Each structure stands twice: as structure tokens, then as C-alpha cells.
Amino acid sequence: MIDKQLMKLRVRDDISPEEEQALHDAQGQVIDYPADHTFITAGDELNCSTLLLEGILGRYKDLSDGERQITELHVAGDFADLHSFTLKHLDHNVMTLTPAKIVQVPHEKLKRITEQHPHLARVLWFSTNLDAAIHREWEVSLGRRNALQRTAHLFCELQVRLGIVGLATEAEYRLPLTQVQLAECLGLTSVHVNRVLKELRERRLVEFRSARVKIADLAGLRSIAEFDPAFLYLDRRPR
């Protein structure tokens, strides 16, 4: 059930059979959520973390004028709030953007892992640092890339991240998000996202339609986005 999480971890690190077992044993309740459901609210006291099995989640913050910024997307295999293990409560909300299946991992079991499996603990620590690296890349997009580059960059990022867990090829992947949700990731309005998607289509780079991303020219897409997958740390760490 946590095979996608293991695929993700094993891209970057060795996971021994004992460590795999420890992860298996850490699993708690499995839950299915509908789309558009906020299941963690900023400030809630948390005693378990959420491992995503299927679907797409978003971490987000709302402002008083109703604007929303999604700060990271999560795909199958991601821990959506592993950081709540050390933070105890979150500074942001977490919602489903599509219907989603998750499994809860009690913090008590994570604590035991830190005490009994130091290497696995470091691997989990790495996972939260990878989330931070994704945040940094989004900061660069939001601060310095224009709407076209920013959108292209997000499609490139998701192609790699979904590819790791077998949910994307170089040519396409399923992405059941609305243009409003994309806009909330990109710091744009949905109207402008719509125009950008049109331009990406007309330039024969990528087509986003009916919940699919069809990449016509991956090299070209990466080129205009200045996409460098280094921030996703795809190389293996020495044990």
C-alpha cells in the first residue's frame, strides 16, 4: 500500500528490509476523502502525519481578502504533513484537490523510528527538506518568473514527481486540477492562467485539457521554464 512512498524514498536512498518493515508497521488508519476537503487546519493539534496514497493534496494559506496561495502540491507517495511530527501543529491548511486516499501515521510511531532507526529517521528528515527545496523553487517562480515560465515550470516539476511514482511519462500525465487551483499555485488569476495555457498550446509546448497534461515538446517546455530538476534531488545519497 505504501509502495509509492517506497518508490519515492528509494530514488534517493537505500531502504533496508528492516526499515521497510518499520514503515509498514507505522501505518494507522486509511481514509478516503472527497475532493475539495480541508482536513487539516492551521493550528490544530496533530498527533499523526498523513501519507498520501492516491489523489492530489495542496498545502495552502488564505488571506483576508479571500485570496489563496497554495504553497505546495502533493502527489501519491508524498507525506503531506510529515513536518507536523516536529511542529505539533501547522501554520497552513491541507486540503484535497481531488478525491484522495490517505493513511495516517501516528507521531508516536515516528518517534520510535527516530529512536530505533537513525538512518530511516534521516531519510524522513530528508523528505521534509525536499519539501523545503520545492518551496524555494516556487519562491523563485513567484518572485522572478513571468506567468508563462511559471506555469511551464510547474508542469515540468509535476512531470518529474509523478514520473518517480509511475504516474507520468515524458509525454503525458493525468492532472485533474481546475484552472482556479492552478492559479492558486501560481500566484495568478484564473483568467490569466487560461490565457497562458492557450499560449503554451499555441506554441506547441504543452496542452492541458480535460484533466490531462500532454507534453508536446518536453525539451522546449523545460527550456522556457529554465527547469533544472536538481532541486528535486534525484541523485542517490551515500548511506
Add this chain to the structure above:
Amino acid sequence: MIDKQLMKLRVRDDISPEEEQALHDAQGQVIDYPADHTFITAGDELNCSTLLLEGILGRYKDLSDGERQITELHVAGDFADLHSFTLKHLDHNVMTLTPAKIVQVPHEKLKRITEQHPHLARVLWFSTNLDAAIHREWEVSLGRRNALQRTAHLFCELQVRLGIVGLATEAEYRLPLTQVQLAECLGLTSVHVNRVLKELRERRLVEFRSARVKIADLAGLRSIAEFDPAFLYLDRRPR
């Protein structure tokens, strides 16, 4: 020498005398760097982390057109690249924005801490998650706040972070950054930062001049920025 780091950690957590000793013992070489010096470049293989004792550091990425985005500022007491312990190399550069004194902490010693001091390991893990929370707040600023709010928000953030280590009062703090460097944090041009600073001054909220931030109206400043210090996790974590 690491007293500011301990001040920072103890705002959020209990640090036992043994743990304090372990941190002391982890210290390696002390180095003084001049201002404007990039001492970690993306991709460099790293075997120690950098604890900042004095000065201000910035994590940043450059784009091909010469634009730069600073993704986080570091102040005395911060680990500037504790995450390099799990990442092994960084996806971004780290530079001094002012003259700075740092102490290196070998990864080998951090590894020993994860094996012998699980609680302290979690505290350090927390520190990197706090950096991620700061990244998220900057994403919100860059994505959804206008130039005035964004600038005000940064001044509020630094007031709290410098206050923790005794380098800021509610009324003022030293901040020897240029307007160009501020612009690189804020995703703006230095010309526009200059106009924003003028407006903040004219509105009697905050004055930034000759390396000092003088806060005329902290409540007002926080109000226009919608600043909520919750993202800095100032509450104590149960042991």
C-alpha cells in the same frame, strides 16, 4: 559562542545540559567572511553545516537573465544550511549579505547526535522545518501580497526573529542591507522598493535608513502586512 543558537532553540524546546554539551562539542572551525561573499554554491559536496554567529546571510538562486531571488534570510543563531546534512549538496547558493562570523559543524558530529540524542535530533529537524515555514510565508508574500504589504511583512518577520536573539526591540533593530538586497528578497526592483520605503515612511509605519529599521507603529505595520507570527512557531513544544 553558540548562545544565540541556544536562545533560539529554547524559545521552542527544552534543551538539557547534556544536549547543550553535545551541541558545544559539535562545533568545528570558526570563520570570518567579508560581506557579499558566496561561500556555498549549489551542487558543492558538503560535509559540514554552517551556524551563523554574527551578521546576515542569504540563500539565493540566480536566473539566466541575471535576476536573483533570495529565498530566506538568516540571522545570528540560525543554522544556514543544516539541511545540507540530509541533502549532501544544496540546490541554492548561500552568501553573506554583511560581514559574518560562522562556525562549522561537521556532518559526522550531527550524525552522532541523531544516533545518541534522539530528542536533540528532533529539535534540529524542527529547525529545518521552521525554515520551510518561513519559505511558505514568503511564497504567500510573493504570490499574493502587494509590494507594500510584502515589504512590511518582511520587516515584521525580522523584528520577531532578531528579537528572539536579543537583536531587536519592538521599536527598532539594525539591518545593514541595501535596497537592492531587499528587492532580491521581495521579488521587486530596487527602484520600486525605494518608492515603497518612502510610502511606509510617509505613512508613519516604519523608517528604513542608514542600516536601521525604526518601527514607528508596530501594530499598524503588522496590520497592513496581515502579519501573524504563528508561522514562526514561538510556542513551546512538549518534550
Add this chain to the structure above:
DNA sequence: CGTACACTTGAGCCGCCTCAACTGAGGTGG
């Protein structure tokens, strides 16, 4: 067959950028 919701497109506006000129404070060498 009506309602809701995602998407699409046009027209006009505005926040921030670009380009450029100028001021002022150090620092340095003749």
C-alpha cells in the same frame, strides 16, 4: 431542460517595471 460550474474571450485599467538622470556619501590618489 434548467442549473451550476469550468472554461473562454474582450476591453480597459493599474501596479510595478524600464530607462534615465540626478544627489549624496565615502574612498582614493595626485
Add this chain to the structure above:
DNA sequence: CCACCTCAGTTGAGGCGGCTCAAGTGTACG
């Protein structure tokens, strides 16, 4: 001691990328 350079900061004029407002189209679902 001053002429000169450099670099941070300041200000104005004009342009443009993305926003706002508004009116559509398409489609799924009751």
C-alpha cells in the same frame, strides 16, 4: 585638499504584464 570614482539611494516619465469586470460557451447532471 580637492578631483574623481564608485556605489546606494532618489525621482520622473512612459510602458507593459497581469488584473478586473463582464459577457459569453460548453458540458455534466439533476
